[in-house]
Amino acid sequence: MTLRTSLEVGGMGHSIKRKEDPRFIRGRGTYVDDVVLPGMLWLDIVRSPHAHAKIVKIDSAKALAVPGVLAVITGQDLAKYNLHWMPTLMSDTQMVLPVEKVMYQAQEVAGVLATSRYAAADGAAVVEVEYEPLPVVVDPKKALEPGAPILRTDKKDKKDNHIWHWEWGDRAATDRAFAEAAVTVKEDIYIPRIHVASIETCGCIAHFDKALDKLTVWMTTQAPHAIRTVFALVAGHVGLAEHKIRIIAPDIGGGFGGKVPIYPGYVIAVAASVLTGKPVKWIEDRMENLQADSFARDYHISAELAAAKDGRLTALRIKTLADHGYTDAAANPSKFPAGLFHVCTGSYDLKAAHVEVDGVYTNKPPGGIAYRCSFRVTEAVHTIERMVDIMAHQLGVDPAEFRMKNFIQPEQFPYKSALGWEYDSGNYGAALQKAMDMIGYADLRREQADKRARGELMGIGISSFTEIVGAGPSKHFDILGLKMFDSCEIRIHPTGKAIARFGTKSQGQGHETTYAQILAEELGIPAADIQVEEGDTDTAPYGLGTYASRSTPVAGAAAAMAARKIQDKARKIAAHLLEVAEADLEWEPGKFSVKGAPGKSKTIQDIAFAAYTNHPQGMEAGLEAVSYYDPPNLTYPFGSYICVVDIDKGTGEVKVRRFVAIDDCGNIINPMIVEGQIHGGLTMGFAPALFEEISYDEVGNIQGGSFIDYLVPTAVETPKWETGNTCTPSPHHPLGAKGVGESATVGAPAAIANAVVDALWHLGVRHVDIPITPPKVWKLLRERGVTE
Amino acid sequence: MRVQLSINGEKHEADVEPRLLLVHLIRDVLRLTGTHIGCDTTHCGACAVILDGRAVKSCTVFAVQARGKEIMTVEGLEQDGKLHPLQEGFMAEHGLQCGYCTPGMLMTSYAFLQKNPTPTDDDVRRGISGNLCRCTGYVNIVKAVQYAAAKIRQGGAA
Numbered sequence: 001m002t003l004r005t006s007l008e009v010g011g012m013g014h015s016i017k018r019k020e021d022p023r024f025i026r027g028r029g030t031y032v033d034d035v036v037l038p039g040m041l042w043l044d045i046v047r048s049p050h051a052h053a054k055i056v057k058i059d060s061a062k063a064l065a066v067p068g069v070l071a072v073i074t075g076q077d078l079a080k081y082n083l084h085w086m087p088t089l090m091s092d093t094q095m096v097l098p099v100e101k102v103m104y105q106a107q108e109v110a111g112v113l114a115t116s117r118y119a120a121a122d123g124a125a126v127v128e129v130e131y132e133p134l135p136v137v138v139d140p141k142k143a144l145e146p147g148a149p150i151l152r153t154d155k156k157d158k159k160d161n162h163i164w165h166w167e168w169g170d171r172a173a174t175d176r177a178f179a180e181a182a183v184t185v186k187e188d189i190y191i192p193r194i195h196v197a198s199i200e201t202c203g204c205i206a207h208f209d210k211a212l213d214k215l216t217v218w219m220t221t222q223a224p225h226a227i228r229t230v231f232a233l234v235a236g237h238v239g240l241a242e243h244k245i246r247i248i249a250p251d252i253g254g255g256f257g258g259k260v261p262i263y264p265g266y267v268i269a270v271a272a273s274v275l276t277g278k279p280v281k282w283i284e285d286r287m288e289n290l291q292a293d294s295f296a297r298d299y300h301i302s303a304e305l306a307a308a309k310d311g312r313l314t315a316l317r318i319k320t321l322a323d324h325g326y327t328d329a330a331a332n333p334s335k336f337p338a339g340l341f342h343v344c345t346g347s348y349d350l351k352a353a354h355v356e357v358d359g360v361y362t363n364k365p366p367g368g369i370a371y372r373c374s375f376r377v378t379e380a381v382h383t384i385e386r387m388v389d390i391m392a393h394q395l396g397v398d399p400a401e402f403r404m405k406n407f408i409q410p411e412q413f414p415y416k417s418a419l420g421w422e423y424d425s426g427n428y429g430a431a432l433q434k435a436m437d438m439i440g441y442a443d444l445r446r447e448q449a450d451k452r453a454r455g456e457l458m459g460i461g462i463s464s465f466t467e468i469v470g471a472g473p474s475k476h477f478d479i480l481g482l483k484m485f486d487s488c489e490i491r492i493h494p495t496g497k498a499i500a501r502f503g504t505k506s507q508g509q510g511h512e513t514t515y516a517q518i519l520a521e522e523l524g525i526p527a528a529d530i531q532v533e534e535g536d537t538d539t540a541p542y543g544l545g546t547y548a549s550r551s552t553p554v555a556g557a558a559a560a561m562a563a564r565k566i567q568d569k570a571r572k573i574a575a576h577l578l579e580v581a582e583a584d585l586e587w588e589p590g591k592f593s594v595k596g597a598p599g600k601s602k603t604i605q606d607i608a609f610a611a612y613t614n615h616p617q618g619m620e621a622g623l624e625a626v627s628y629y630d631p632p633n634l635t636y637p638f639g640s641y642i643c644v645v646d647i648d649k650g651t652g653e654v655k656v657r658r659f660v661a662i663d664d665c666g667n668i669i670n671p672m673i674v675e676g677q678i679h680g681g682l683t684m685g686f687a688p689a690l691f692e693e694i695s696y697d698e699v700g701n702i703q704g705g706s707f708i709d710y711l712v713p714t715a716v717e718t719p720k721w722e723t724g725n726t727c728t729p730s731p732h733h734p735l736g737a738k739g740v741g742e743s744a745t746v747g748a749p750a751a752i753a754n755a756v757v758d759a760l761w762h763l764g765v766r767h768v769d770i771p772i773t774p775p776k777v778w779k780l781l782r783e784r785g786v787t788e
Numbered sequence: 789m790r791v792q793l794s795i796n797g798e799k800h801e802a803d804v805e806p807r808l809l810l811v812h813l814i815r816d817v818l819r820l821t822g823t824h825i826g827c828d829t830t831h832c833g834a835c836a837v838i839l840d841g842r843a844v845k846s847c848t849v850f851a852v853q854a855r856g857k858e859i860m861t862v863e864g865l866e867q868d869g870k871l872h873p874l875q876e877g878f879m880a881e882h883g884l885q886c887g888y889c890t891p892g893m894l895m896t897s898y899a900f901l902q903k904n905p906t907p908t909d910d911d912v913r914r915g916i917s918g919n920l921c922r923c924t925g926y927v928n929i930v931k932a933v934q935y936a937a938a939k940i941r942q943g944g945a946a
Contacts, residue, residue, distance in 0.1 A: 118807070
């Protein structure tokens with residue numbers, strides 16, 4: 001990409017330093033828990049020790065006797081206002097507080113309102129709840145067996161634990177391709193429950209001001225406008241109208257998808273504030289965060305892949321059980337129940353595919369949010385990348401060579417996949433070749449052969465993923481009917497400085513910097529002179545928020561479009577000032593010049609001043625614009641990752657020795673920030689590959705519900721990432737850019753899993769489920785007599 | 789109980805419950821909100837502060853245990869309008885994204901560089917292993933700490 005602006009202007013392609021950093025490095029950020037309002041009360045939550053139990057009685061007497069405790073709020077209290085249940089995005093229902101029974105361990109049972117953080121916790125500790133335990137359903141396969149206890153007894157006529165069945169693709173063509181295939185491989189792949197575990201947990205301060213009749217909520221949310229509308233729709237009957245609701249998302253300490261949903265704690269805090277007229281703060285602790293907030297994944301996948309005799313892939317067939325916990329509360333705005341899982345044909349030119357997914361209820365918390373990925377894309381990528389590797393090994397072909405042969409080729413773009421997606425652009429072979437060159441692939445294969453001869457276990461794994469981000473075109477996406485556009489509003493001040501507001505919300509991605517760079521690119525106003533604001537629904541234009549790597553594809557595009565509207569008006573003003581026709585003007589970032597008379601020009605700053613002081617007769621004053629951008633398609637970033645692992649035969653420990661990541665996200669706004677996103681994404685791919693898992697014992701006790709046993713990697717375990725890129729611009733995005741925040745999380749786990757299996761294939765190991773922990777590997781080695 | 793202590797060179801006095809955690813004294817009572825809370829089990833390090841020269845996780849120290857002691861928080865790093873080399877390093881090397889773990893990372897790194905002014909990259913990784921970051925993948929944090937180490941060795945402020 002060629003640079004069109006100087007470093008001082010700081011348009012696209014410049015690694016300018018971040019505008020948000022000066023406050024963060026001084027400890028001067030404002031996160032939700034930093035906000036304190038006069039007279040503020042504290043909310044703490046009583047949670048269930050049982051995974052499934054009837055609530056016989058809630059006795060608040062002891063709690064109310066604790067000094068400072070003002071009230072205990074139960075489901076019965078909320079039921080008076082019909083706020084004890086709330087709808088989910090997936091047309092299911094979720095309890096705010098239970099009236100009859102609890103459905104998972106750590107479920108909210110009651111709220112305790114007090115004058116201090118400590119008093120609220122003291123009160124919550126002594127609320128006495130009498131439970132009558134009910135049979136627990138943990139395994140989604142058993143949940144579907146006849147005679148399994150029926151969990152959703154609140155739903156009249158519900159006679160089983162099956163939520164929905166969804167299938168996509170041409171079943172007959174796929175079955176035919178399998179019947180004709182020379183080789184087929186089949187594997188069961190489980191992608192376990194994990195949790196985003198942003199270092200800041202979730203929380204809010206709800207303040208219903210009776211004098212103003214207005215609710216203001218400071219909230220850890222990635223989607224403030226959508227939250228406002230949902231509040232208005234759900235609580236309209238108690239008098240919360242949308243113009244009287246203000247959502248403020250201040251600095252957010254990491255989101256990754258976990259701060260998209262509306263959790264019961266937010267609703268209880270709002271209800272408590274409306275009832276008391278006082279500000280109410282609720283901040284969850286880490287264990288509440290891990291145990292009750294939205295999980296990701298939990299897909300039980302059975303996949304089959306078919307190939308012709310010459311090794312050309314022909315068809316993919318997948319059946320999946322999706323464990324949704326007790327309700328389908330997936331933060332999935334697509335029109336498909338399994339999100340974008342049907343991008344599972346990946347980077348390969350498959351002619352037929354068929355996918356079936358069944359959603360199941362179990363006694364686990366709801367969720368099904370993304371863990372730094374677009375709605376089930378990681379599940380899709382992990383499946384296809386594992387299966388392609390298994391096929392390559394089965395055929396005895398090098399996995400790199402096998403991928404090269406089966407990739408969708410550059411000239412096939414735009415490419416319509418067998419499952420209906422239209423990939424915008426790609427050059428998969430170039431990315432893989434670059435990764436191979438960078439890591440020294442051939443040498444590594446020689447080293448591996450030598451080591452194997454000596455009995456040492458070394459593996460090389462590849463993942464050549466295709467992402468699908470930037471939700472999204474309104475034909476595929478909506479939130480309660482709201483189309484998934486995003487927005488930018490720009491105002492240029494008379495002195496040529498600007499403010500721009502967006503409908504998205506950064507959680508660390510650096511929007512204040514990168515959006516300013518887009519505007520600098522389009523207008524030539526230095527990025528330093530442009531203030532970017534997001535997260536306050538009273539001031540920002542309506543937008544759907546930041547998740548699914550959509551900020552650059554959607555709001556970034558809106559920024560370019562709004563800037564171009566400003567440029568159009570600026571041209572008229574420049575023509576007026578220079579006394580020439582508009583057609584006689586030439587634009588370069590920052591100024592209009594008269595064609596053939598380069599000395600005759602007006603800068604954008606001159607034009608901004610004139611917009612308020614000397615604009616043409618009949619033209620409105622000012623220089624501002626707003627754009628709501630509904631993308632025509634998703635963007636399809638991609639990449640190739642190669643990972644080298646060494647396995648300790650004594651302990652089963654997998655050590656990632658090297659990891660090379662080549663990413664392609666089209667044109668890059670700020671290379672420094674993009675590389676940072678890749679580093680972070682890789683680490684959040686590495687984590688579930690080797691460490692992170694939330695599981696449950698047979699009675700529904702959570703395992704992995706604190707940082708003691710939910711293993712977020714430290715700097716010691718985390719590999720020294722080696723990164724690079726290729727650049728294949730998106731043809732439909734006004735800047736040629738694609739999303740990038742999640743690519744690495746989507747692509748990395750398969751590279752690691754493939755490397756482990758590559759190290760063990762000669763021992764007869766075909767597959768290992770993530771997380772690939774030392775005990776898992778040690779058991780495999782012991783069963784094969786490799787270790788004692 | 790009365791607690792007198794010094795934070796960033798300024799004397800403070802407060803009447804606290806014996807069970808009050810130091811992090812809550814710093815954040816909720818004294819309103820220095822740069823120090824953050826990220827877990828309940830002393831794993832994440834977002835609450836790290838310097839207590840008499842040592843980095844401690846202030847969620848695991850009672851306020852009363854800090855009686856009469858010198859504490860330094862992230863707000864104390866900048867001196868006379870001049871950023872500490874670690875603050876400069878985190879900005880220059882893109883060592884932060886959401887900024888939530890950053891104050892703890894800065895304070896842990898501060899104590900670490902006092903003990904080990906010429907670390908290897910692996911030393912830095914071990915030195916910050918009590919602090920979790922979910923955004924950066926640590927690569928640039930290591931570079932940021934090395935930036936500061938080099939600058940301090942060249943005679944920048946310590």
